[in-house]
Amino acid sequence: MDKSFWNIYKIFFKIGLLLLGGGYVILPLLQCELVDKKGWINGDELCEYYALSQSLPGLIAANVSIFTGFKLQGYLGAIAALAGCITPAFLSIVMVASILAKIVNNSVIHYVFWGVGVGVVILLFLAVKEMWARSIVDKFTWSIFAYALLLSVLKVSPVFVILSSIAFGIVYKITVKPKKENE
Amino acid sequence: MLFVQLIYEFFKTGLFSFGGGYATLPFLYHISETYGWFTAKQLSDMIAVSTITPGPLGVNVATFAGFMTSGILGAFIATTAVILPSYIIVIIVFKLLEKFRRNRHVQAAIYALKPAGCGLLTAVGVQIFRENVTNIWAVILFLGLLALTFKANRDPLIYLGISAVLGIVIGFCHLI
Numbered sequence: 001m002d003k004s005f006w007n008i009y010k011i012f013f014k015i016g017l018l019l020l021g022g023g024y025v026i027l028p029l030l031q032c033e034l035v036d037k038k039g040w041i042n043g044d045e046l047c048e049y050y051a052l053s054q055s056l057p058g059l060i061a062a063n064v065s066i067f068t069g070f071k072l073q074g075y076l077g078a079i080a081a082l083a084g085c086i087t088p089a090f091l092s093i094v095m096v097a098s099i100l101a102k103i104v105n106n107s108v109i110h111y112v113f114w115g116v117g118v119g120v121v122i123l124l125f126l127a128v129k130e131m132w133a134r135s136i137v138d139k140f141t142w143s144i145f146a147y148a149l150l151l152s153v154l155k156v157s158p159v160f161v162i163l164s165s166i167a168f169g170i171v172y173k174i175t176v177k178p179k180k181e182n183e
Numbered sequence: 184m185l186f187v188q189l190i191y192e193f194f195k196t197g198l199f200s201f202g203g204g205y206a207t208l209p210f211l212y213h214i215s216e217t218y219g220w221f222t223a224k225q226l227s228d229m230i231a232v233s234t235i236t237p238g239p240l241g242v243n244v245a246t247f248a249g250f251m252t253s254g255i256l257g258a259f260i261a262t263t264a265v266i267l268p269s270y271i272i273v274i275i276v277f278k279l280l281e282k283f284r285r286n287r288h289v290q291a292a293i294y295a296l297k298p299a300g301c302g303l304l305t306a307v308g309v310q311i312f313r314e315n316v317t318n319i320w321a322v323i324l325f326l327g328l329l330a331l332t333f334k335a336n337r338d339p340l341i342y343l344g345i346s347a348v349l350g351i352v353i354g355f356c357h358l359i
Contacts, residue, residue, distance in 0.1 A: 093258070147299075
């Protein structure tokens with residue numbers, strides 16, 4: 001199986017189809033398809049792409065697909081991988097959205113959504129917990145967390161929160177630890 | 184004009200959301216408050232739908248939001264707009280990979296970005312909690328599921344499955 005546009009698209013379509021419960025599970029799927037089955041890239045490269053994808057803006061699954069697709073076949077490879085990854089998502093949501101209005105008045109569906117509304121809070125709790133473990137490492141990061149939470153509760157635009165946090169981080173690193181690790 | 188607003192808002196969402204699909208939620212709530220294309224309740228329903236349909240959460244919600252504004256064309260436009268920044272940024276980063284990783288300003292920015300993303304997401308969690316956990320049965324269900332998370336199970340489908348089934352049970356007992 002060669003690394004053609006169509007083959008890359010098909011593999012990422014399959015991965016996109018299996019991406020249940022959010023994009024966080026893409027790493028094991030890619031590991032299985034591209035590293036173990038095809039041997040197109042190695043595991044170290046994949047981990048690097050995944051780590052970088054988490055610190056870049058945008059969706060992690062989309063970012064990893066673009067990295068991998070670009071590595072395989074340049075600009076077109078990136079488009080093939082990205083399109084493949086999101087096609088199942090797009091089609092399934094368009095189908096659900098077109099029937100959602102008709103089914104919300106059904107009492108069973110209504111009860112399901114009532115219950116699942118509570119379940120979603122738990123999923124967010126788990127996501128926050130995982131992000132917390134990766135990001136809150138000292139007093140400074142704790143302060144940024146509190147700052148972002150407060151501003152967000154006060155309905156300040158998240159764009160402002162993100163940009164000001166970047167500025168704080170850079171200023172903090174320049175002023176607080178000057179030339180500590182001099183190459 | 185609607186399409187321009189859709190492209191602008193979702194491009195912005197893709198460009199500034201750090202930390203995966205859930206990080207898009209603060210932006211989507213902001214959009215729902217500003218434009219009224221969809222309600223906060225619909226958004227929280229869509230989070231639930233997203234977890235049982237394939238694909239990244241951010242794509243699912245963008246597709247849904249676009250669909251709510253102007254059908255399948257809106258869905259296509261919003262989805263494309265939300266992933267376009269990724270395409271541009273990832274390819275630039277790929278080419279600058281070595282430089283990017285060693286630059287200490289970039290590292291400082293990432294160091295501050297991660298807790299900021301976590302704070303933003305916490306605020307979304309608090310908001311969804313206040314919207315969805317509105318009576319004593321919801322509180323009991325919430326506490327039960329919360330206790331389950333300390334059993335170290337992280338599969339989202341388990342929480343959604345349990346809450347859906349208990350939702351039906353509680354509903355048919357006329358307790359909601």
